[in-house]
Amino acid sequence: MKEIKSIDRTYVANTYARFDVALTSGSGSVAYDENGTKYIDMGAGIAVNLFGYSDPVWQQAVIQQLQSxxxxxxxxxxxxxxxxxxxxxxxxxxxxxxxxxxxxxxxxxxxxxxxxxxxxxxxxxxxxxxxxxxxxxxxxxxxxxxxxxxxxxxxxxxxxxxxxxxxxxxxxxxxxxxxxxxxxxxxxxxxxxxxxxxxxxxxxxxxxxxxxxxxxxxxxxxxxxxxxxxxxxxxxxxxxxxxxxxxxxxxxxxxxxxxxxxxxxxxxxxxxxxxxxxxxxxxxxxxxxxxxxxLDDTLLAEVRRKGQKIKDAFANAEGVKSVSGLGLMIGIEPSSKKASDVAAECLKNHVLVLTAGHNRVRLLPALNIEDDLLDQAIEVIKEALKEG
Ligand SMILES: Cc1ncc(COP(=O)(O)O)c(C=O)c1O
The missing domain is CATH 3.40.640.10 (Type I PLP-dependent aspartate aminotransferase-like (Major domain))
Incomplete structure (x- = not known):
């Protein structure tokens, strides 16, 4: 399956700086690569996979319509x-x-x-x-x-x-x-x-x-x-x-x-x-x-709660200069590290994060991400942000 990357590099236009991973399946906020390695996804396809991968409710609505x-x-x-x-x-x-x-x-x-x-x-x-x-x-x-x-x-x-x-x-x-x-x-x-x-x-x-x-x-x-x-x-x-x-x-x-x-x-x-x-x-x-x-009031309140939880976790964390964002759209500014290095470090430890302008690590997880996955991802990102 290593082939996926080499075929892609040969035939797909060179407009993206891809991470060195080919994703093959996913469920909720977890994705798997071609070797079966599991990742916690804190990017959700850049704010696309609202309810994560393979969400059964969305799938059902899509399939039902597809069949008619x-x-x-x-x-x-x-x-x-x-x-x-x-x-x-x-x-x-x-x-x-x-x-x-x-x-x-x-x-x-x-x-x-x-x-x-x-x-x-x-x-x-x-x-x-x-x-x-x-x-x-x-x-x-x-x-x-x-x-x-x-x-x-x-x-x-x-x-x-x-x-x-x-x-x-x-x-x-x-x-x-x-x-x-x-x-x-x-x-x-x-x-x-x-x-x-x-x-x-x-x-x-x-x-x-x-x-x-x-x-x-x-x-x-x-x-x-x-x-x-x-x-x-x-x-x-x-x-x-x-x-x-x-x-x-x-x-x-x-x-x-x-x-x-x-x-x-x-x-x-x-x-x-x-x-x-x-x-x-x-x-x-x-x-x-x-x-x-x-997207009802209960879900939106959960988005606000989880967003606050992420902000609180990083507010005084080692290696963090500032935290910004609203709901589950969060930017973390490392004190001195490059955001791209933090993202690479997270990937090594099986957490997918994004970056944004002005040297920010950007988090856009699925809106229904479970708290235990969120907690695990926060720990990995905190480690990656530490200096030295
Ligand atoms: C605020 C904003 N506007 C527009 C776009 C462009 O959207 P698309 O890539 O679907 O064309 C993006 C994509 O990241 C965006 O974040």
Missing amino acids: LQHTSNLYYTEPCALLAKELCERTGMKKVFYCNSGAEANECAIKAARKYGSKKGADCYKIITMTDSFHGRTLTTLAATGQDHFHELFQPLTPGFLYAKDMDDIQKYVATEKVAGILIECVQGEGGVNVFSEEFVKGVYELCQKEDIILLVDEVQTGNGRCGELYAFMHYGIMPDVVTTAKGLGGGLPIGCTMLGEKVKDIFAPGDNGSTFGGNPVVCAGALSNLKR
Whole structure:
């Protein structure tokens, strides 16, 4: 089975720096490699496997749908597509949903919505403000939206029209001097280092958007679907965005992207304005609907409890400079070690962790991870963080 790695290295495009392990199966928060070695997974496929591997409830919803209708096309109605949109809208206050297959695509659609809304004020009203250290995807437009220069360097020219802000002062300056159609934020920046924005900042952006009739776009690709201890992270902040994007965990392991449109932009699109062959696929939507229905108050309270437990465990641990995060989205800053070395050390000891910008170890475990597995993983990560 060593072959898996060598075939992959030969034939799969070299876009990923993979860990030296091939995973072959999993159950809950445990994964197995080709030799049968067991790992505790604290990354959940980068916030995708909401209920871990081989989750029987999600599997059942998916299989049942798979056996009746795997795909139609968006020329026809299907029940899972309609019911998932209804559930998403009823639980978020959004009004309509556009479906696609990934976070980047969901953000593309969000940007289109803001631009089309802006165009009603004038052809030059198309600028979108995004934040330094943000991450919004890898298509040319979402790369342009991503406020990290090193992602831009090799792919010029990118889609024009993005303005990068460090803070509220920058945002206010842009709004005063440019024609701004939208402001795009993550409430907690994931790839950028697990940076949690303050309530003051997020509310300030919301109020400014309302006052200036600017579309507030909240990227919940990583933070959404229970990850931060509320159904969507914006719910921690007492705001109502105009557009919310999500992906990753909603599908539980099958590809989905959603752009949820609020009151202001619910009818912004007309037939032909956007589309996606697989968007709203009935199998993916059936699994997503099952996932969403399980994200109730009890589960969200558990997410908050476990998140706090992780934070407490690392707050004063040896080799830790700082801990950040919300719910089960946690960043740990080592005092002096490289986060990538900590991740490699954890892997050696059979715990899978992620890294993020600004030298963070990033933890995104399944929302239902058992406490004993969590405790074991915490001990391994603590050891890996120790100096010397
Ligand atoms: C906040 C955020 N937005 C967008 C994306 C892009 O999502 P995808 O990889 O599904 O295109 C990611 C992926 O990590 C993300 O974390």
